[in-house]
Amino acid sequence: xxxxxxxxxxxxIQEGKTATLTCNYTNYSxxxxxxxRQDPGRGPVFLLLIRENEKEKRKERLKVTFDxxxxxxxxxxxxxxxxxxxxxxxxxxxxxNNRLAFGKGxxxxxxx
Amino acid sequence: EAQVTQNPxxxxxxxGKKLTVTCSQNxNxxxxxxxRQDPGLGLRQIxxxxxxxxxxxxDVPEGYKVSRKEKRNFPxxxxxxxxxxxxxxxxxxxxxxxxxxxxxxxxxxxxxx
Numbered sequence: 001x002x003x004x005x006x007x008x009x010x011x012x013i014q015e016g017k018t019a020t021l022t023c024n025y026t027n028y029s030x031x032x033x034x035x036x037r038q039d040p041g042r043g044p045v046f047l048l049l050i051r052e053n054e055k056e057k058r059k060e061r062l063k064v065t066f067d068x069x070x071x072x073x074x075x076x077x078x079x080x081x082x083x084x085x086x087x088x089x090x091x092x093x094x095x096x097n098n099r100l101a102f103g104k105g106x107x108x109x110x111x112x
Numbered sequence: 113e114a115q116v117t118q119n120p121x122x123x124x125x126x127x128g129k130k131l132t133v134t135c136s137q138n139x140n141x142x143x144x145x146x147x148r149q150d151p152g153l154g155l156r157q158i159x160x161x162x163x164x165x166x167x168x169x170x171d172v173p174e175g176y177k178v179s180r181k182e183k184r185n186f187p188x189x190x191x192x193x194x195x196x197x198x199x200x201x202x203x204x205x206x207x208x209x210x211x212x213x214x215x216x217x218x219x220x221x222x223x224x225x
Contacts, residue, residue, distance in 0.1 A: 041200075044214075089155070
């Protein structure tokens, strides 16, 4: 069956350190993968997209990698700040029809 | 300001009383979608629409209806709500082109007693 797996345990990290989140998928062949940020009770907000032929993408303090052989994406927040505390969702192209399939999200808590 | 709006934001209702949650976007997007989000289950797609008068089932369509008569609006209808439809609902839209991000509304928290 198809699965998108993100760590269910919250990541607690000291301010200034790099937070790294993992998204693993099974039985998908996505053309791209996206990462969203979600604050409690609010809608997800798009952060980054990476295509299958790209290995790495950066935006300010965020970096995403995509390894189609390992079927994995890594999401990094460098120099983390308390304001980065949120849940981060990975989403991928589920069927090539612009339909996104979402992981359950991974909470990040940045400790001052 | 480019946005997706949903109404109401909060709703408490009783089993069997028909309700509609409205969704509207001002970005001229072709693609619109409804999701529900439940603890431990993540975001699951209910219905989606690739364009006006074109709708299709997502992963959890049972108990829901949608319509897309205008490009900007995509209401979600619960004809006979049941307690297992208590959830946080999100509407989203995108341009419909490959690789494009989805814009989410603020959410509607529905409680069915």
